[in-house]
Structure formats: C-alpha cells, structure tokens
Amino acid sequence: MADNRLNPEALSARLQQLAQAAAIHQWDLGASCSTDTSVQVDRGEAKQMKGAQRSAITVRVWNDKGLVGITSTSDLSDAGLERALGGAHAASAFGNSEETPAFSPLATAPLVSLDQPLREPQPILTLLESLKEAERQLLDRHGAIGTVPYNGLAQRSSERLYLNSDGARRHQLLTTASIYLYARAEEAGRKPRSSGAVRMAYGTGDLDIAGCIDEAAERTIAHLDYAPIETGSYTCVFSPEAFLDLIGAFSSLFNARSVLDGVSLSQRDSLGQSMAVPFLSIRDNGLHPGNIGASLFDGEGTPTAPLELVEGGILRNFLHSEATARTFGVHPTGHAGMGAKVAVGPDWFEIGPTPGSGGGQQGLDRFSHGGPLVVIDSLSALHAGVKASQGSFSLPFDGWLVAGGVSRSIEAATVAGDIRKLLQAIVGFEGEAKVTPDGLCPYVWVEGLSITGEA
Template structure:
C-alpha cells in the first residue's frame, strides 16, 4: 500500500486504455481514534487504520466509480477497466471532459498541529473524556446524564488524474464534544459543547474538556430554572457566540452548485448569480484556507487547492460551491469544494468553513434596538430542508430582550423559518465576529467536518416556537 504519486501514476498509465475522457485515482489512508464515555461507562473505544482507493472514469458526462483496498497495479488497472465498462454502459452521449484546473498542482501539507494524536497514549485520550464527565457531574445533583466523545483522525490523500495533475494533502483533526442532560421537576434541559479543528491533541489538552464540561453543565442547570420561552413572531438577535449553524444549514447548502445546475435547478439561488439575494449588509464566504479550522483543507478531494469563495457580497450572489463536475457543466473553474467522506464515496460540492462577515453595527446597540424579542446565545439541534432552506431549530440558550435590555433566560424556544427569506430581512449585522463552531455536515449520507461563524445579527421578524413535521435532520 502506498500513497506515492509516482507509483499511482505508473498504475494509471498502465490502464491508459480505460481512461475514457478523463480518469482519476483518489487514494487515502486514515488512522482514527474514537473514545465515547456514556453515563460514566466507556461505551465505545476504537482505534483503526484503513486505506483504499477509488477510480473514477468519465465517458462524456457519465462517470463510473470503482473502489478497492488493493493498491497493486493489477488491481488498479482492473478497477479502471470496470469503471470504463460501467461508464460506457450508462452513456448515451459522448464529449470530452474538460477540466479547468492547471496541470501539476503540488500541495504542501498544512502543518497546524503541535501534538500528533497518534503519538498520544490511548489512556490520555480516555482521561480527556473522564475529566469532562467528572466536572459535569460535579456541577449539580440535577445533572442526570453526560456523554463525552473524543475523536482524532489522521488522513493522508493522494489524488492523480489523466491530465497529469497530482495533489497530496494531510488532514489531522482532533475533536471533543459532550452532551449534558439536566432534569428537575419534570423539566429536562440539554446542553452541548464542542471543540475541534485541523489540529493535534493540543486542541483538547490542558483542561479544555473540563472547561467545556463546566460551561455545558452550568448552562443546562441555568436553563432548567428558566421560564418557558414566549411564542409568536418577534425580533431575534443571534449573538456572535451562537455560531452560524443556520447560515450553513438553511443558506449555505442552497449555494452548492449541484443544487443550482441549469439542467436541474433545485435551489432558490439557481440562476441568480449577480442578483440581490440578501440584505446589503450581508456578506457570506466559505473559506477552506483558514489555519486550524475544522473545515480547512490543503486541497479538496479532487485535488483542487482549497480556496476562499465569496458566496454573497453585500447582498449580491457571487458564487456557487463547485466540484469538477458542476464546474464543467456550468463552464467555470472548480473552486475547491469537491469533498468525499472516504475513498468509497464519490465527491460532491460541500462547504468548508462558512462565515458571515462582520458589518458596521455595534452589538450592544443591536440589542438596545429591540423593544421585545429574543437573544439567542446557543443554538441546539435542528431540522432543515437543505435545498429549500426551510428550518426548525431548537435554541439551547436564550434570553428575553425587554426595552432594549437583556433580562430573563428562557427555555424551549425554537426558530422556524426559511433561510433564503431570512437573508433578505436581516437588518442589523454587528462589527464583531464570533468564535467559529464546529459541526459534522451531512449530505446524501456523507459526513464532512465543517465550521461556521457569524457576527451579532438581528432578524426583525421570525417565528418563535411551534412544531413543523416532515423535515430531515442534518448537522449534529
């Protein structure tokens, strides 16, 4: 097994007869560690390594994909042959595959980690979740349940194709999250905290997991004693610390190019490049290049270098997120959004780190501008239709705003709306920037690590409370 590009190129060349119009090899090796402490017991504990490669062959617009864990030249040539046969069987049309990439892209590994997680004893990783469990349970008798999860992964990829493009990337990610459930007098409150990024074990060391455990436990206890949230249409201020999960889920997915193809427009943003789709104070970027963030990549899983993509600039739709396939269909350059969960998966357009950028309003003045409304400090889980942007999100931590002042904490609020519609009515955008929050984005059953962030934002009217059925859950 090797990720040596020269060896893979030799195998690709040996199967030249089966390239069709364009052929690609994605080879991957990953080492993963997962430690889950549930209810005080080690529920899952695994450390595994796997390696494999996928071969994709295009005949015209038709792609076929074959993957294997066998890295021998013979196996790679056979995979090419099978993919070529499959692509030809499915095709009714021909035409050259035209890639917009420069030839010979050479990637440098991004070294943003100090402590390589594979050198850390498993006992130290278990200690991270045990410490968090102890701190959370110690916060109060009403803490009923604690689930703490540590994960790390070291993924090396090599991507080569029949245009002689070669890319290599190393992604080292370390993550920790915990869920705390508190209950008292028939009221149940759940709090969640997480950290993670393109970073080593230092991401969770030195008391980080204890600090997050304390924050989550204290929030759960605080919300336990909060009054039920008011329901109805009201102004909502999302604090910068709340993160941009709504921007990612209810707005960002709609800007993935596979939902915007002229041949199959599904998104409300389809055909609207250059047109206003949001308030003039809204600028949203998806930036895969920010050091250390969870969605950061050296190159995407098709070998395109990670980029900063301006999706909406001052309210105007500027770009979609493209992989090679959508870029070809729309006659533009791929912009580094082709991601796949593993070598078993075909790439598709995905977000990386999705950020709404600061504007000009003072965050305190934004709160003062609200006569009666809700201040959201932490989002909870939600359901969203990623194509239409219809969403229902639970709010984990919220406060009333009365006469421009933040007053009582309130529990049980949900936000209900439509992402593209919300974009158009956002009327205040703060000059601050929150910490980015992390997530595991789900799309068509494929997970991808991402991050998101916002400044303080005011939505003048949004439905708070209520229940809407029939939507699929995505990010957790």
C-alpha cells in the same frame, strides 16, 4: 502512519503502466485513508472504545466516446489496481452521456502551504483517562448535572490523494482530534435540561478540554431556570453556531450543482442580484486558520481557495465543480467531490459585516430600549425542519427570552420563517466573530421571526 504512507509518484507510475497495457488513455484516482481511535464513558466507566482503519479509493476511467465509468477498491496492489481499471472501463460503456465530468483545469495548479502540524496519536487508555476526568469535572460543576449522556474523545491520522493521467499528483497528511461533552441536568419537579460543547485541534494534547467543560457547564446551568414563551413575532439573536447551522442547511443557495438540478432557490441569472441586507457578507474559506482539518484540494484536485458568495448583500459566486464551472463558463472553485456525477458542497463559512458598511450598527441602536428578545442558542431537527428548495424552515431551539434586562431559559419553542425574508431582516451583528467547527460568525440579530411556544 509514517510507515504506511501512500507514495503518489510510485502509485501514479504503476497506474499509468497498467492503463497503457489496457489501452486506457484517461483515468483518475482519489483516495482517502484514516486510522481512528475514540472513547466514550458513562459515569466514570468505559462505555465504548474503538479503533478503526478506513480507506476509500475511487477510480474513474473515460472510454473513447468520452463516457465515464467508476469503481471503488481497497486493494492497491498491481492486481487490485488492474481490476479497478478494468471494472471502471467496463462500466464506462453504460456512462451517462449527459453527465460527462472532465479533469479540472486546476488539478495541477500550485497548492497553498498551511500550518497543519502532525501529532503523534496517544494510547487509547490515555484518551479514556482524559475523558473520565473531563466527565468528572463536568458532573462536579452543579448538583443538578447528573449525567453526561453524550460524550466522546477521538483522534484521527489521515491522508488524501488525487492522481490523474495528465500528471496531477495531490497528497495531504493530516492529524485531528476532537472532544464533545453534552450534559443533562434535572431538578426536582422540573424537566431535564441539556446542552453541550465541542472542541477540535490537531492533536489530543492541543485540545482545550477545560474550555469545553466550562462551556458545557455554563450552557447547561443557564437552561435550568426555564419558563414558557408566548407565541408571537420576536426579534431574535442567533448564536454563531445556530446561524452557521441555518446557513449551512440552505447552502444550496450557493451551489451550482443544485442550481442546474433545479433544487436551489437561486437561478443561473441570480448572480449579481440582491439576496440580503446590504451589510451582509458570506465567504467560503476552507483555508481559514480556524478550520481544523482543512483540505488543500477537493475531490477533483482543484486547490481550495477563498470564495466570496455574498458581498454587500449581493450574490457574487456559486460553488463549482469542473462540470458546473464548464457549464457556467468559469473556473472550478475547489468544492467538488468525486464521481460520475460530481457533488458540490461548502467547506467553511465566514459570515459577518461587509467591510466599511457599519455592520448594521444603526439597526442595533434601535433596540437599546431593552425590548423583548429571543436568543437562539442552538437549533434542532435541521434535516426534518428545513425545506431547502422552498426556503422555509420550522425548527425547535434552545435559548432564552430577554425582557426588562432579565434573561430566562425558554421551556420549549420553535422558530419558523423563510430564509429569503430572514436574510433581508437582519438587523446587525454583535460581538467578535467566533470560530466554530463549521465556520466563523458573530451573534446575528434578525427582526420579526415567528416563535411558537409549547401549547
């Protein structure tokens, strides 16, 4: 990777010369390039071994009327860049006058410094042997674990770039690695049960493979002794992963682009209003040390920064691009993509109690009598079972029923509700916040959710 790195200064100078020759006064470029290696195995044999080099380069041009044209290329030669600039300029004649992104006013602001060590990639055969050994250890954990049907070990070397004609020069190099193990267990006369785990790091040598094996085995084995659950209303305890998945599915609540497009439950005047229990806080913090693969800047060059979304149950901020921030009269927040109509999305959530609020401990104390609880370990079918613009969800889940101090896996069930009511029905938080690939969150207790058991 080192010999093929992009040179922001040289590339910017070439683009400026080519743009001036074509009488183009305003332009920007975003690039993302990566080299990926991954392996999968099946009962001790290689199932798939892949290597790929990918590049996505986008060029935008503003014409004299302020309309934007956009094109993509993979050719960074002078001829390729000249064609890209010319194509984007021609496309600008058909630009949408109602969607006119501009340069982010923060595209030249200083970036923070993150500790993101670069690791050398390992040979693909080394990855294969490591994954074979991980699969073997997981299969040996319990006689009922017969296969690990979903697994993978991958590494990536990548770089991102943002340049514009006002002098912005953003560049980031990054290496990441990941492993996932999803086991399948089956006992005579019983339905198959499955569960898994994932780990991420800056390099394959840093991966907690042993921890991934332990978690996948423990979760899978814990689901072997299952029983049906009666349909009814239950107090539920969401695992950190499950609650983060649910909040992520309803992230349009915090998305200024969704608000302006009329597909969010929030309105322009929702800021400052209560949307959750008074001890809940949600922050988007892509710079958290636990966020492996954190981006230093967004698709418009705006620096990534922590943003309080919900504080003390009050909606404080929306996620913004340059265009939405301009409409709201605020600064961009570093959550934009790149395009003629710029998309907005979250980075990495931190969810937990508002400092000084007690975290709902009084609410948790009400359940010390050991009444029935449903522990929701993981949610499924999030794309099909969530209606984000309406607030409703109906999602299959894996979990346990805890009654009389005894925990037993639930055979099959669905949890349903409305996200607005759920946020007002949070009882409290339990345990230390856990770092996951999607964010930081403790266990979350929610009262009065509808659980439908298998008929």
